[in-house]
Amino acid sequence: MTGILPGAPLARIGGPATERAVCVLAPNPSPMTLDGTNTWIVAEPGSDQAVVIDPGPLDEGHLRAVVRTVEEAGRRVALTLLTHGHADHAEGAGRFAELTGTPVRALDPAHRLGDEGLHHGDVITVGGLELRVVGTPGHTSDSFSFHLVADGAILTGDTLLGRGTTMVAHPDGRLGDYLDSLRRLRALAAGHGVVTVLPGHGPVLGDALGAVDFYLAHRANRLAQVETAVEAGHRTPAQVVAQVYADVDRALWPAAELSVRAQLEYLDEHGLI
Structure with missing residues (x-):
């Protein structure tokens, strides 16, 4: 759950990341959230409308900074999207909706705040911006990614992280x-x-591509272990964590145990244990 993804050039955290995407970093660093939650603002150049993805925790200063x-930038927030419902991504969504008067779409x-949910294959257009909704369950059952086609980028929530690897949050998440x-x-x-991955x-x-291949190889290696x-x-699960995750910071062992439970379930379902 720690370490730099090999072969993957890094950009700084916070500020502009692509032509259409800007990150505002939430002040909630921890072993689980790394430097904090990345709240993403995406907008078409020249448009007066923006989409905000993952307002983050219920932190008034952060929400107002977004x-x-x-x-x-001369814009207004037109829509809020959630990659998934974990509190470090979604807890502030209700207050953010109050501040901006915008609906919140989630699976x-x-x-949700409003009538519309999210589904794999949806195409969201706001002020000329196009986002394609990609269902990416596993970390949680409600996880989505958003394909920012014009920038060749994907906003991945917790499905892919910018550093280290993510957990499968058993029992809701499934390997x-x-x-x-x-x-x-x-x-x-x-x-x-x-x-480009915007995590x-x-x-x-x-x-x-290198990041996804690293994740696939990591998961195969951990499953074999x-x-x-x-x-x-x-x-x-606790015994397996102590054996397999001995090289991981003990502060992350509770999260590792959730992933181990998901791996044990997967192995059992496939008749491998």
Whole structure:
């Protein structure tokens, strides 16, 4: 869950990342959130409208900083989107909607404000900007990514991070779904012009294909390690974590245990343990 993705050029955290995307970093750093949550503002050049993705935690200063960044560019917030419902991405959405008067679209009705949800394959157009909605469940069941076609970029929430790897948040998250989502992202990177990853945490990645391949290799390696640990007699999730994640900061072991539970479930479903 730590380390720099190999072969992936990094951009700084915060500020402009592509022609259409600007990051405002939330002040909530932690072992789980890395430098903090990346709140993304995306807009078509010359447009007076913007879309905000993941307002972040319920932090008044941060939410107002996002509004101020939009307004200083001569724009207004027209729509808010959520990559998923975890609090570090979505807790501030209700207050942000109050500040901006905008609807909030998400898969989970509990996080929506307005009549419209999100579905894989949706195309969102605001002020000439086009975002394509990509279903990427696995980290959570409600996880989405957003394909910013004109910039060759994908906003990935927690499905791909800018540094290290993400967890599969069992029982809501499922490893089989997550692997399918990584393959879906790989197809976008390999055949549909996606070069840049705009993650929910950590720096921008300039090699989307390399990042996805690293994640797929990492997941395969961890799965093999978990299978070997079980065969060696480590039966409980805590025992497997201590064996397989011994090189990981203990502060991350609770998250690692969720991923281990998801891996054990996956191995059991496929008759491998």
